[in-house]
Amino acid sequence: MSDEVFKGNFTQQEPIPEEAIARAVEVMRSGRLHRYNTLPGEKGEVAELEEEFAAYTGAKYALAVASGGYALGCALRALEVKPGEPVLTNAFTLAPVPGAIASVGARPVFVGVTEGLVIDLDDLPVKIAESGAKVLMLSHMRGHIVDMDALMYICNGAGVAVIEDCAHTMGAHWDGVPSGRHGVIGCYSTQTYKHINSGEGGFLITDDDEIAARAIMLSGSYMLYGKHTAGPAPEVYEAIKYQTPNVSGRMDHLRAAILRVQLRNLDSQVENWNARYRVVEEGLRDTPGLTLTLRSQQEHYVGSSFQFLLMDWLDEKIEALVARCLARGVELKWFGAPEPVAFTSRYESWRYAKPQSLPDSDRVLRAIMDVRLPLTFSLEDCAILSRIIREEILRAG
Numbered sequence: 001m002s003d004e005v006f007k008g009n010f011t012q013q014e015p016i017p018e019e020a021i022a023r024a025v026e027v028m029r030s031g032r033l034h035r036y037n038t039l040p041g042e043k044g045e046v047a048e049l050e051e052e053f054a055a056y057t058g059a060k061y062a063l064a065v066a067s068g069g070y071a072l073g074c075a076l077r078a079l080e081v082k083p084g085e086p087v088l089t090n091a092f093t094l095a096p097v098p099g100a101i102a103s104v105g106a107r108p109v110f111v112g113v114t115e116g117l118v119i120d121l122d123d124l125p126v127k128i129a130e131s132g133a134k135v136l137m138l139s140h141m142r143g144h145i146v147d148m149d150a151l152m153y154i155c156n157g158a159g160v161a162v163i164e165d166c167a168h169t170m171g172a173h174w175d176g177v178p179s180g181r182h183g184v185i186g187c188y189s190t191q192t193y194k195h196i197n198s199g200e201g202g203f204l205i206t207d208d209d210e211i212a213a214r215a216i217m218l219s220g221s222y223m224l225y226g227k228h229t230a231g232p233a234p235e236v237y238e239a240i241k242y243q244t245p246n247v248s249g250r251m252d253h254l255r256a257a258i259l260r261v262q263l264r265n266l267d268s269q270v271e272n273w274n275a276r277y278r279v280v281e282e283g284l285r286d287t288p289g290l291t292l293t294l295r296s297q298q299e300h301y302v303g304s305s306f307q308f309l310l311m312d313w314l315d316e317k318i319e320a321l322v323a324r325c326l327a328r329g330v331e332l333k334w335f336g337a338p339e340p341v342a343f344t345s346r347y348e349s350w351r352y353a354k355p356q357s358l359p360d361s362d363r364v365l366r367a368i369m370d371v372r373l374p375l376t377f378s379l380e381d382c383a384i385l386s387r388i389i390r391e392e393i394l395r396a397g
C-alpha cells in the first residue's frame, strides 16, 4: 500500500477555447449583448446558437436561456402545470429539479431509484396511479439513462408528458436517439460543471409548435418572437401571445458566443470524458465492498462524473473513507450524507415537498459515492485517483 497523494483539482474545468474568447471580445466590442440587439440582417449569436443546438439534437425548436433550472421551470409553465398539481420526478436528483417544480407552485412526487441509479420503472406506474400526475420531470441524474423505450411506453400509456432534465446528458444517446429527444421537452444546462461552459446558461428543446411558442414568450421575448429563427412560425404565437406571461430568463450574445465554439467540439469532448471514465471503472473493478453501476448496451453516456455504491456501509465508515481519501487529495462526494452538503442532497432534505417513504431507494441513496472527472485530469490522473480510492476501500475492510 502506497501513500500516493493526488494533486488534481476536482472543480477545475478546461479554459474557454481561444476562438471562443476572440468571439466574446468581438461581441463586447460591438456593445450589443442583449439577444434582440442586432443590426439589420444580423441573426445574432443567440439565434445562431439555437439553430445549431436544434440541429445538433435534431429538435425542431430550441431556446437558449439563463440556466438549466430556468429551462426546467419554463418547461413546466409551457405545459401549463397548475399550482397544487402533482409532478413526478426522481428521488435521486439535484435540488434544482424539485426546485423547478416548487417554483410553479406544483407538488414534487418522488419516484424511486434503482442500483443502476436510474428511475425505478416498477415504482413509476405505482406513483402515476397514486398521484394522478400528468407530468414526469425525468432527471438523467449523473448521466445514468434509464431504458427510455420502456419509460416512454409507460408514460405514453398513462398520458404522462415527459420533460427530460439532461443537465448531465448533453451529448449522450439512448439507442441512437439523443438524450432529450424522447420526451415532449428536453432541458439542458451550460453551467460551468456541465458539458459546455458559459458560467450559467441552458437550453430547452421541443418539436411542439405551441410549447415552443409559449416557452419563447415566457423567456421574455417582448413580442420580438419573430427574431427566434429556431422557433415556430409567427402565426403560432397568435393563439397564445396575450395569455402567456413574461418570466424573463433569456441568454445573451456573450454567453452564446462562447458556447457556439464549444458545441462544435462537444462530441470529441465526450470521447475524452469517456476515456477517463473507463480508466476509473477499470481501476475500481473487483474492489470488495464496492459496487459498480452496470450500464446498458443502448446507453451512450457522457462520463463527466463517476459513481459507485458502498452498499450497507455504516455512516461512520463512509465518513472515515471520505476523510481518508480527502487527506490524499481525492474528493469523494457522498450523496447519502444525512445533511445536504454542497451539491449533494437526499430527497428528505427538500422539506417543501410532502414527506415520502422510499425504503428501497433510501438503501441505494445512502450508498452513492460520486467523483467528478473534469477534463483537466489526464488519464494518468484518473488511474492515480482510482488507485487511491481502491486502496482506501481495501484498508477500510
Ligand SMILES: *Cc1c(COP(=O)(O)O)cnc(C)c1O
Pocket: 067, 068, 069, 070, 093, 094, 096, 097, 139, 140, 141, 142, 165, 167, 168, 189, 190, 191, 200, 201, 202
Ligand atoms: C445542474 C443541474 C441542473 C440545473 O442546472 P443550472 O444550470 O445549475 O440551473 C438541473 N438538473 C441537474 C441534475 C443538474 O445537475
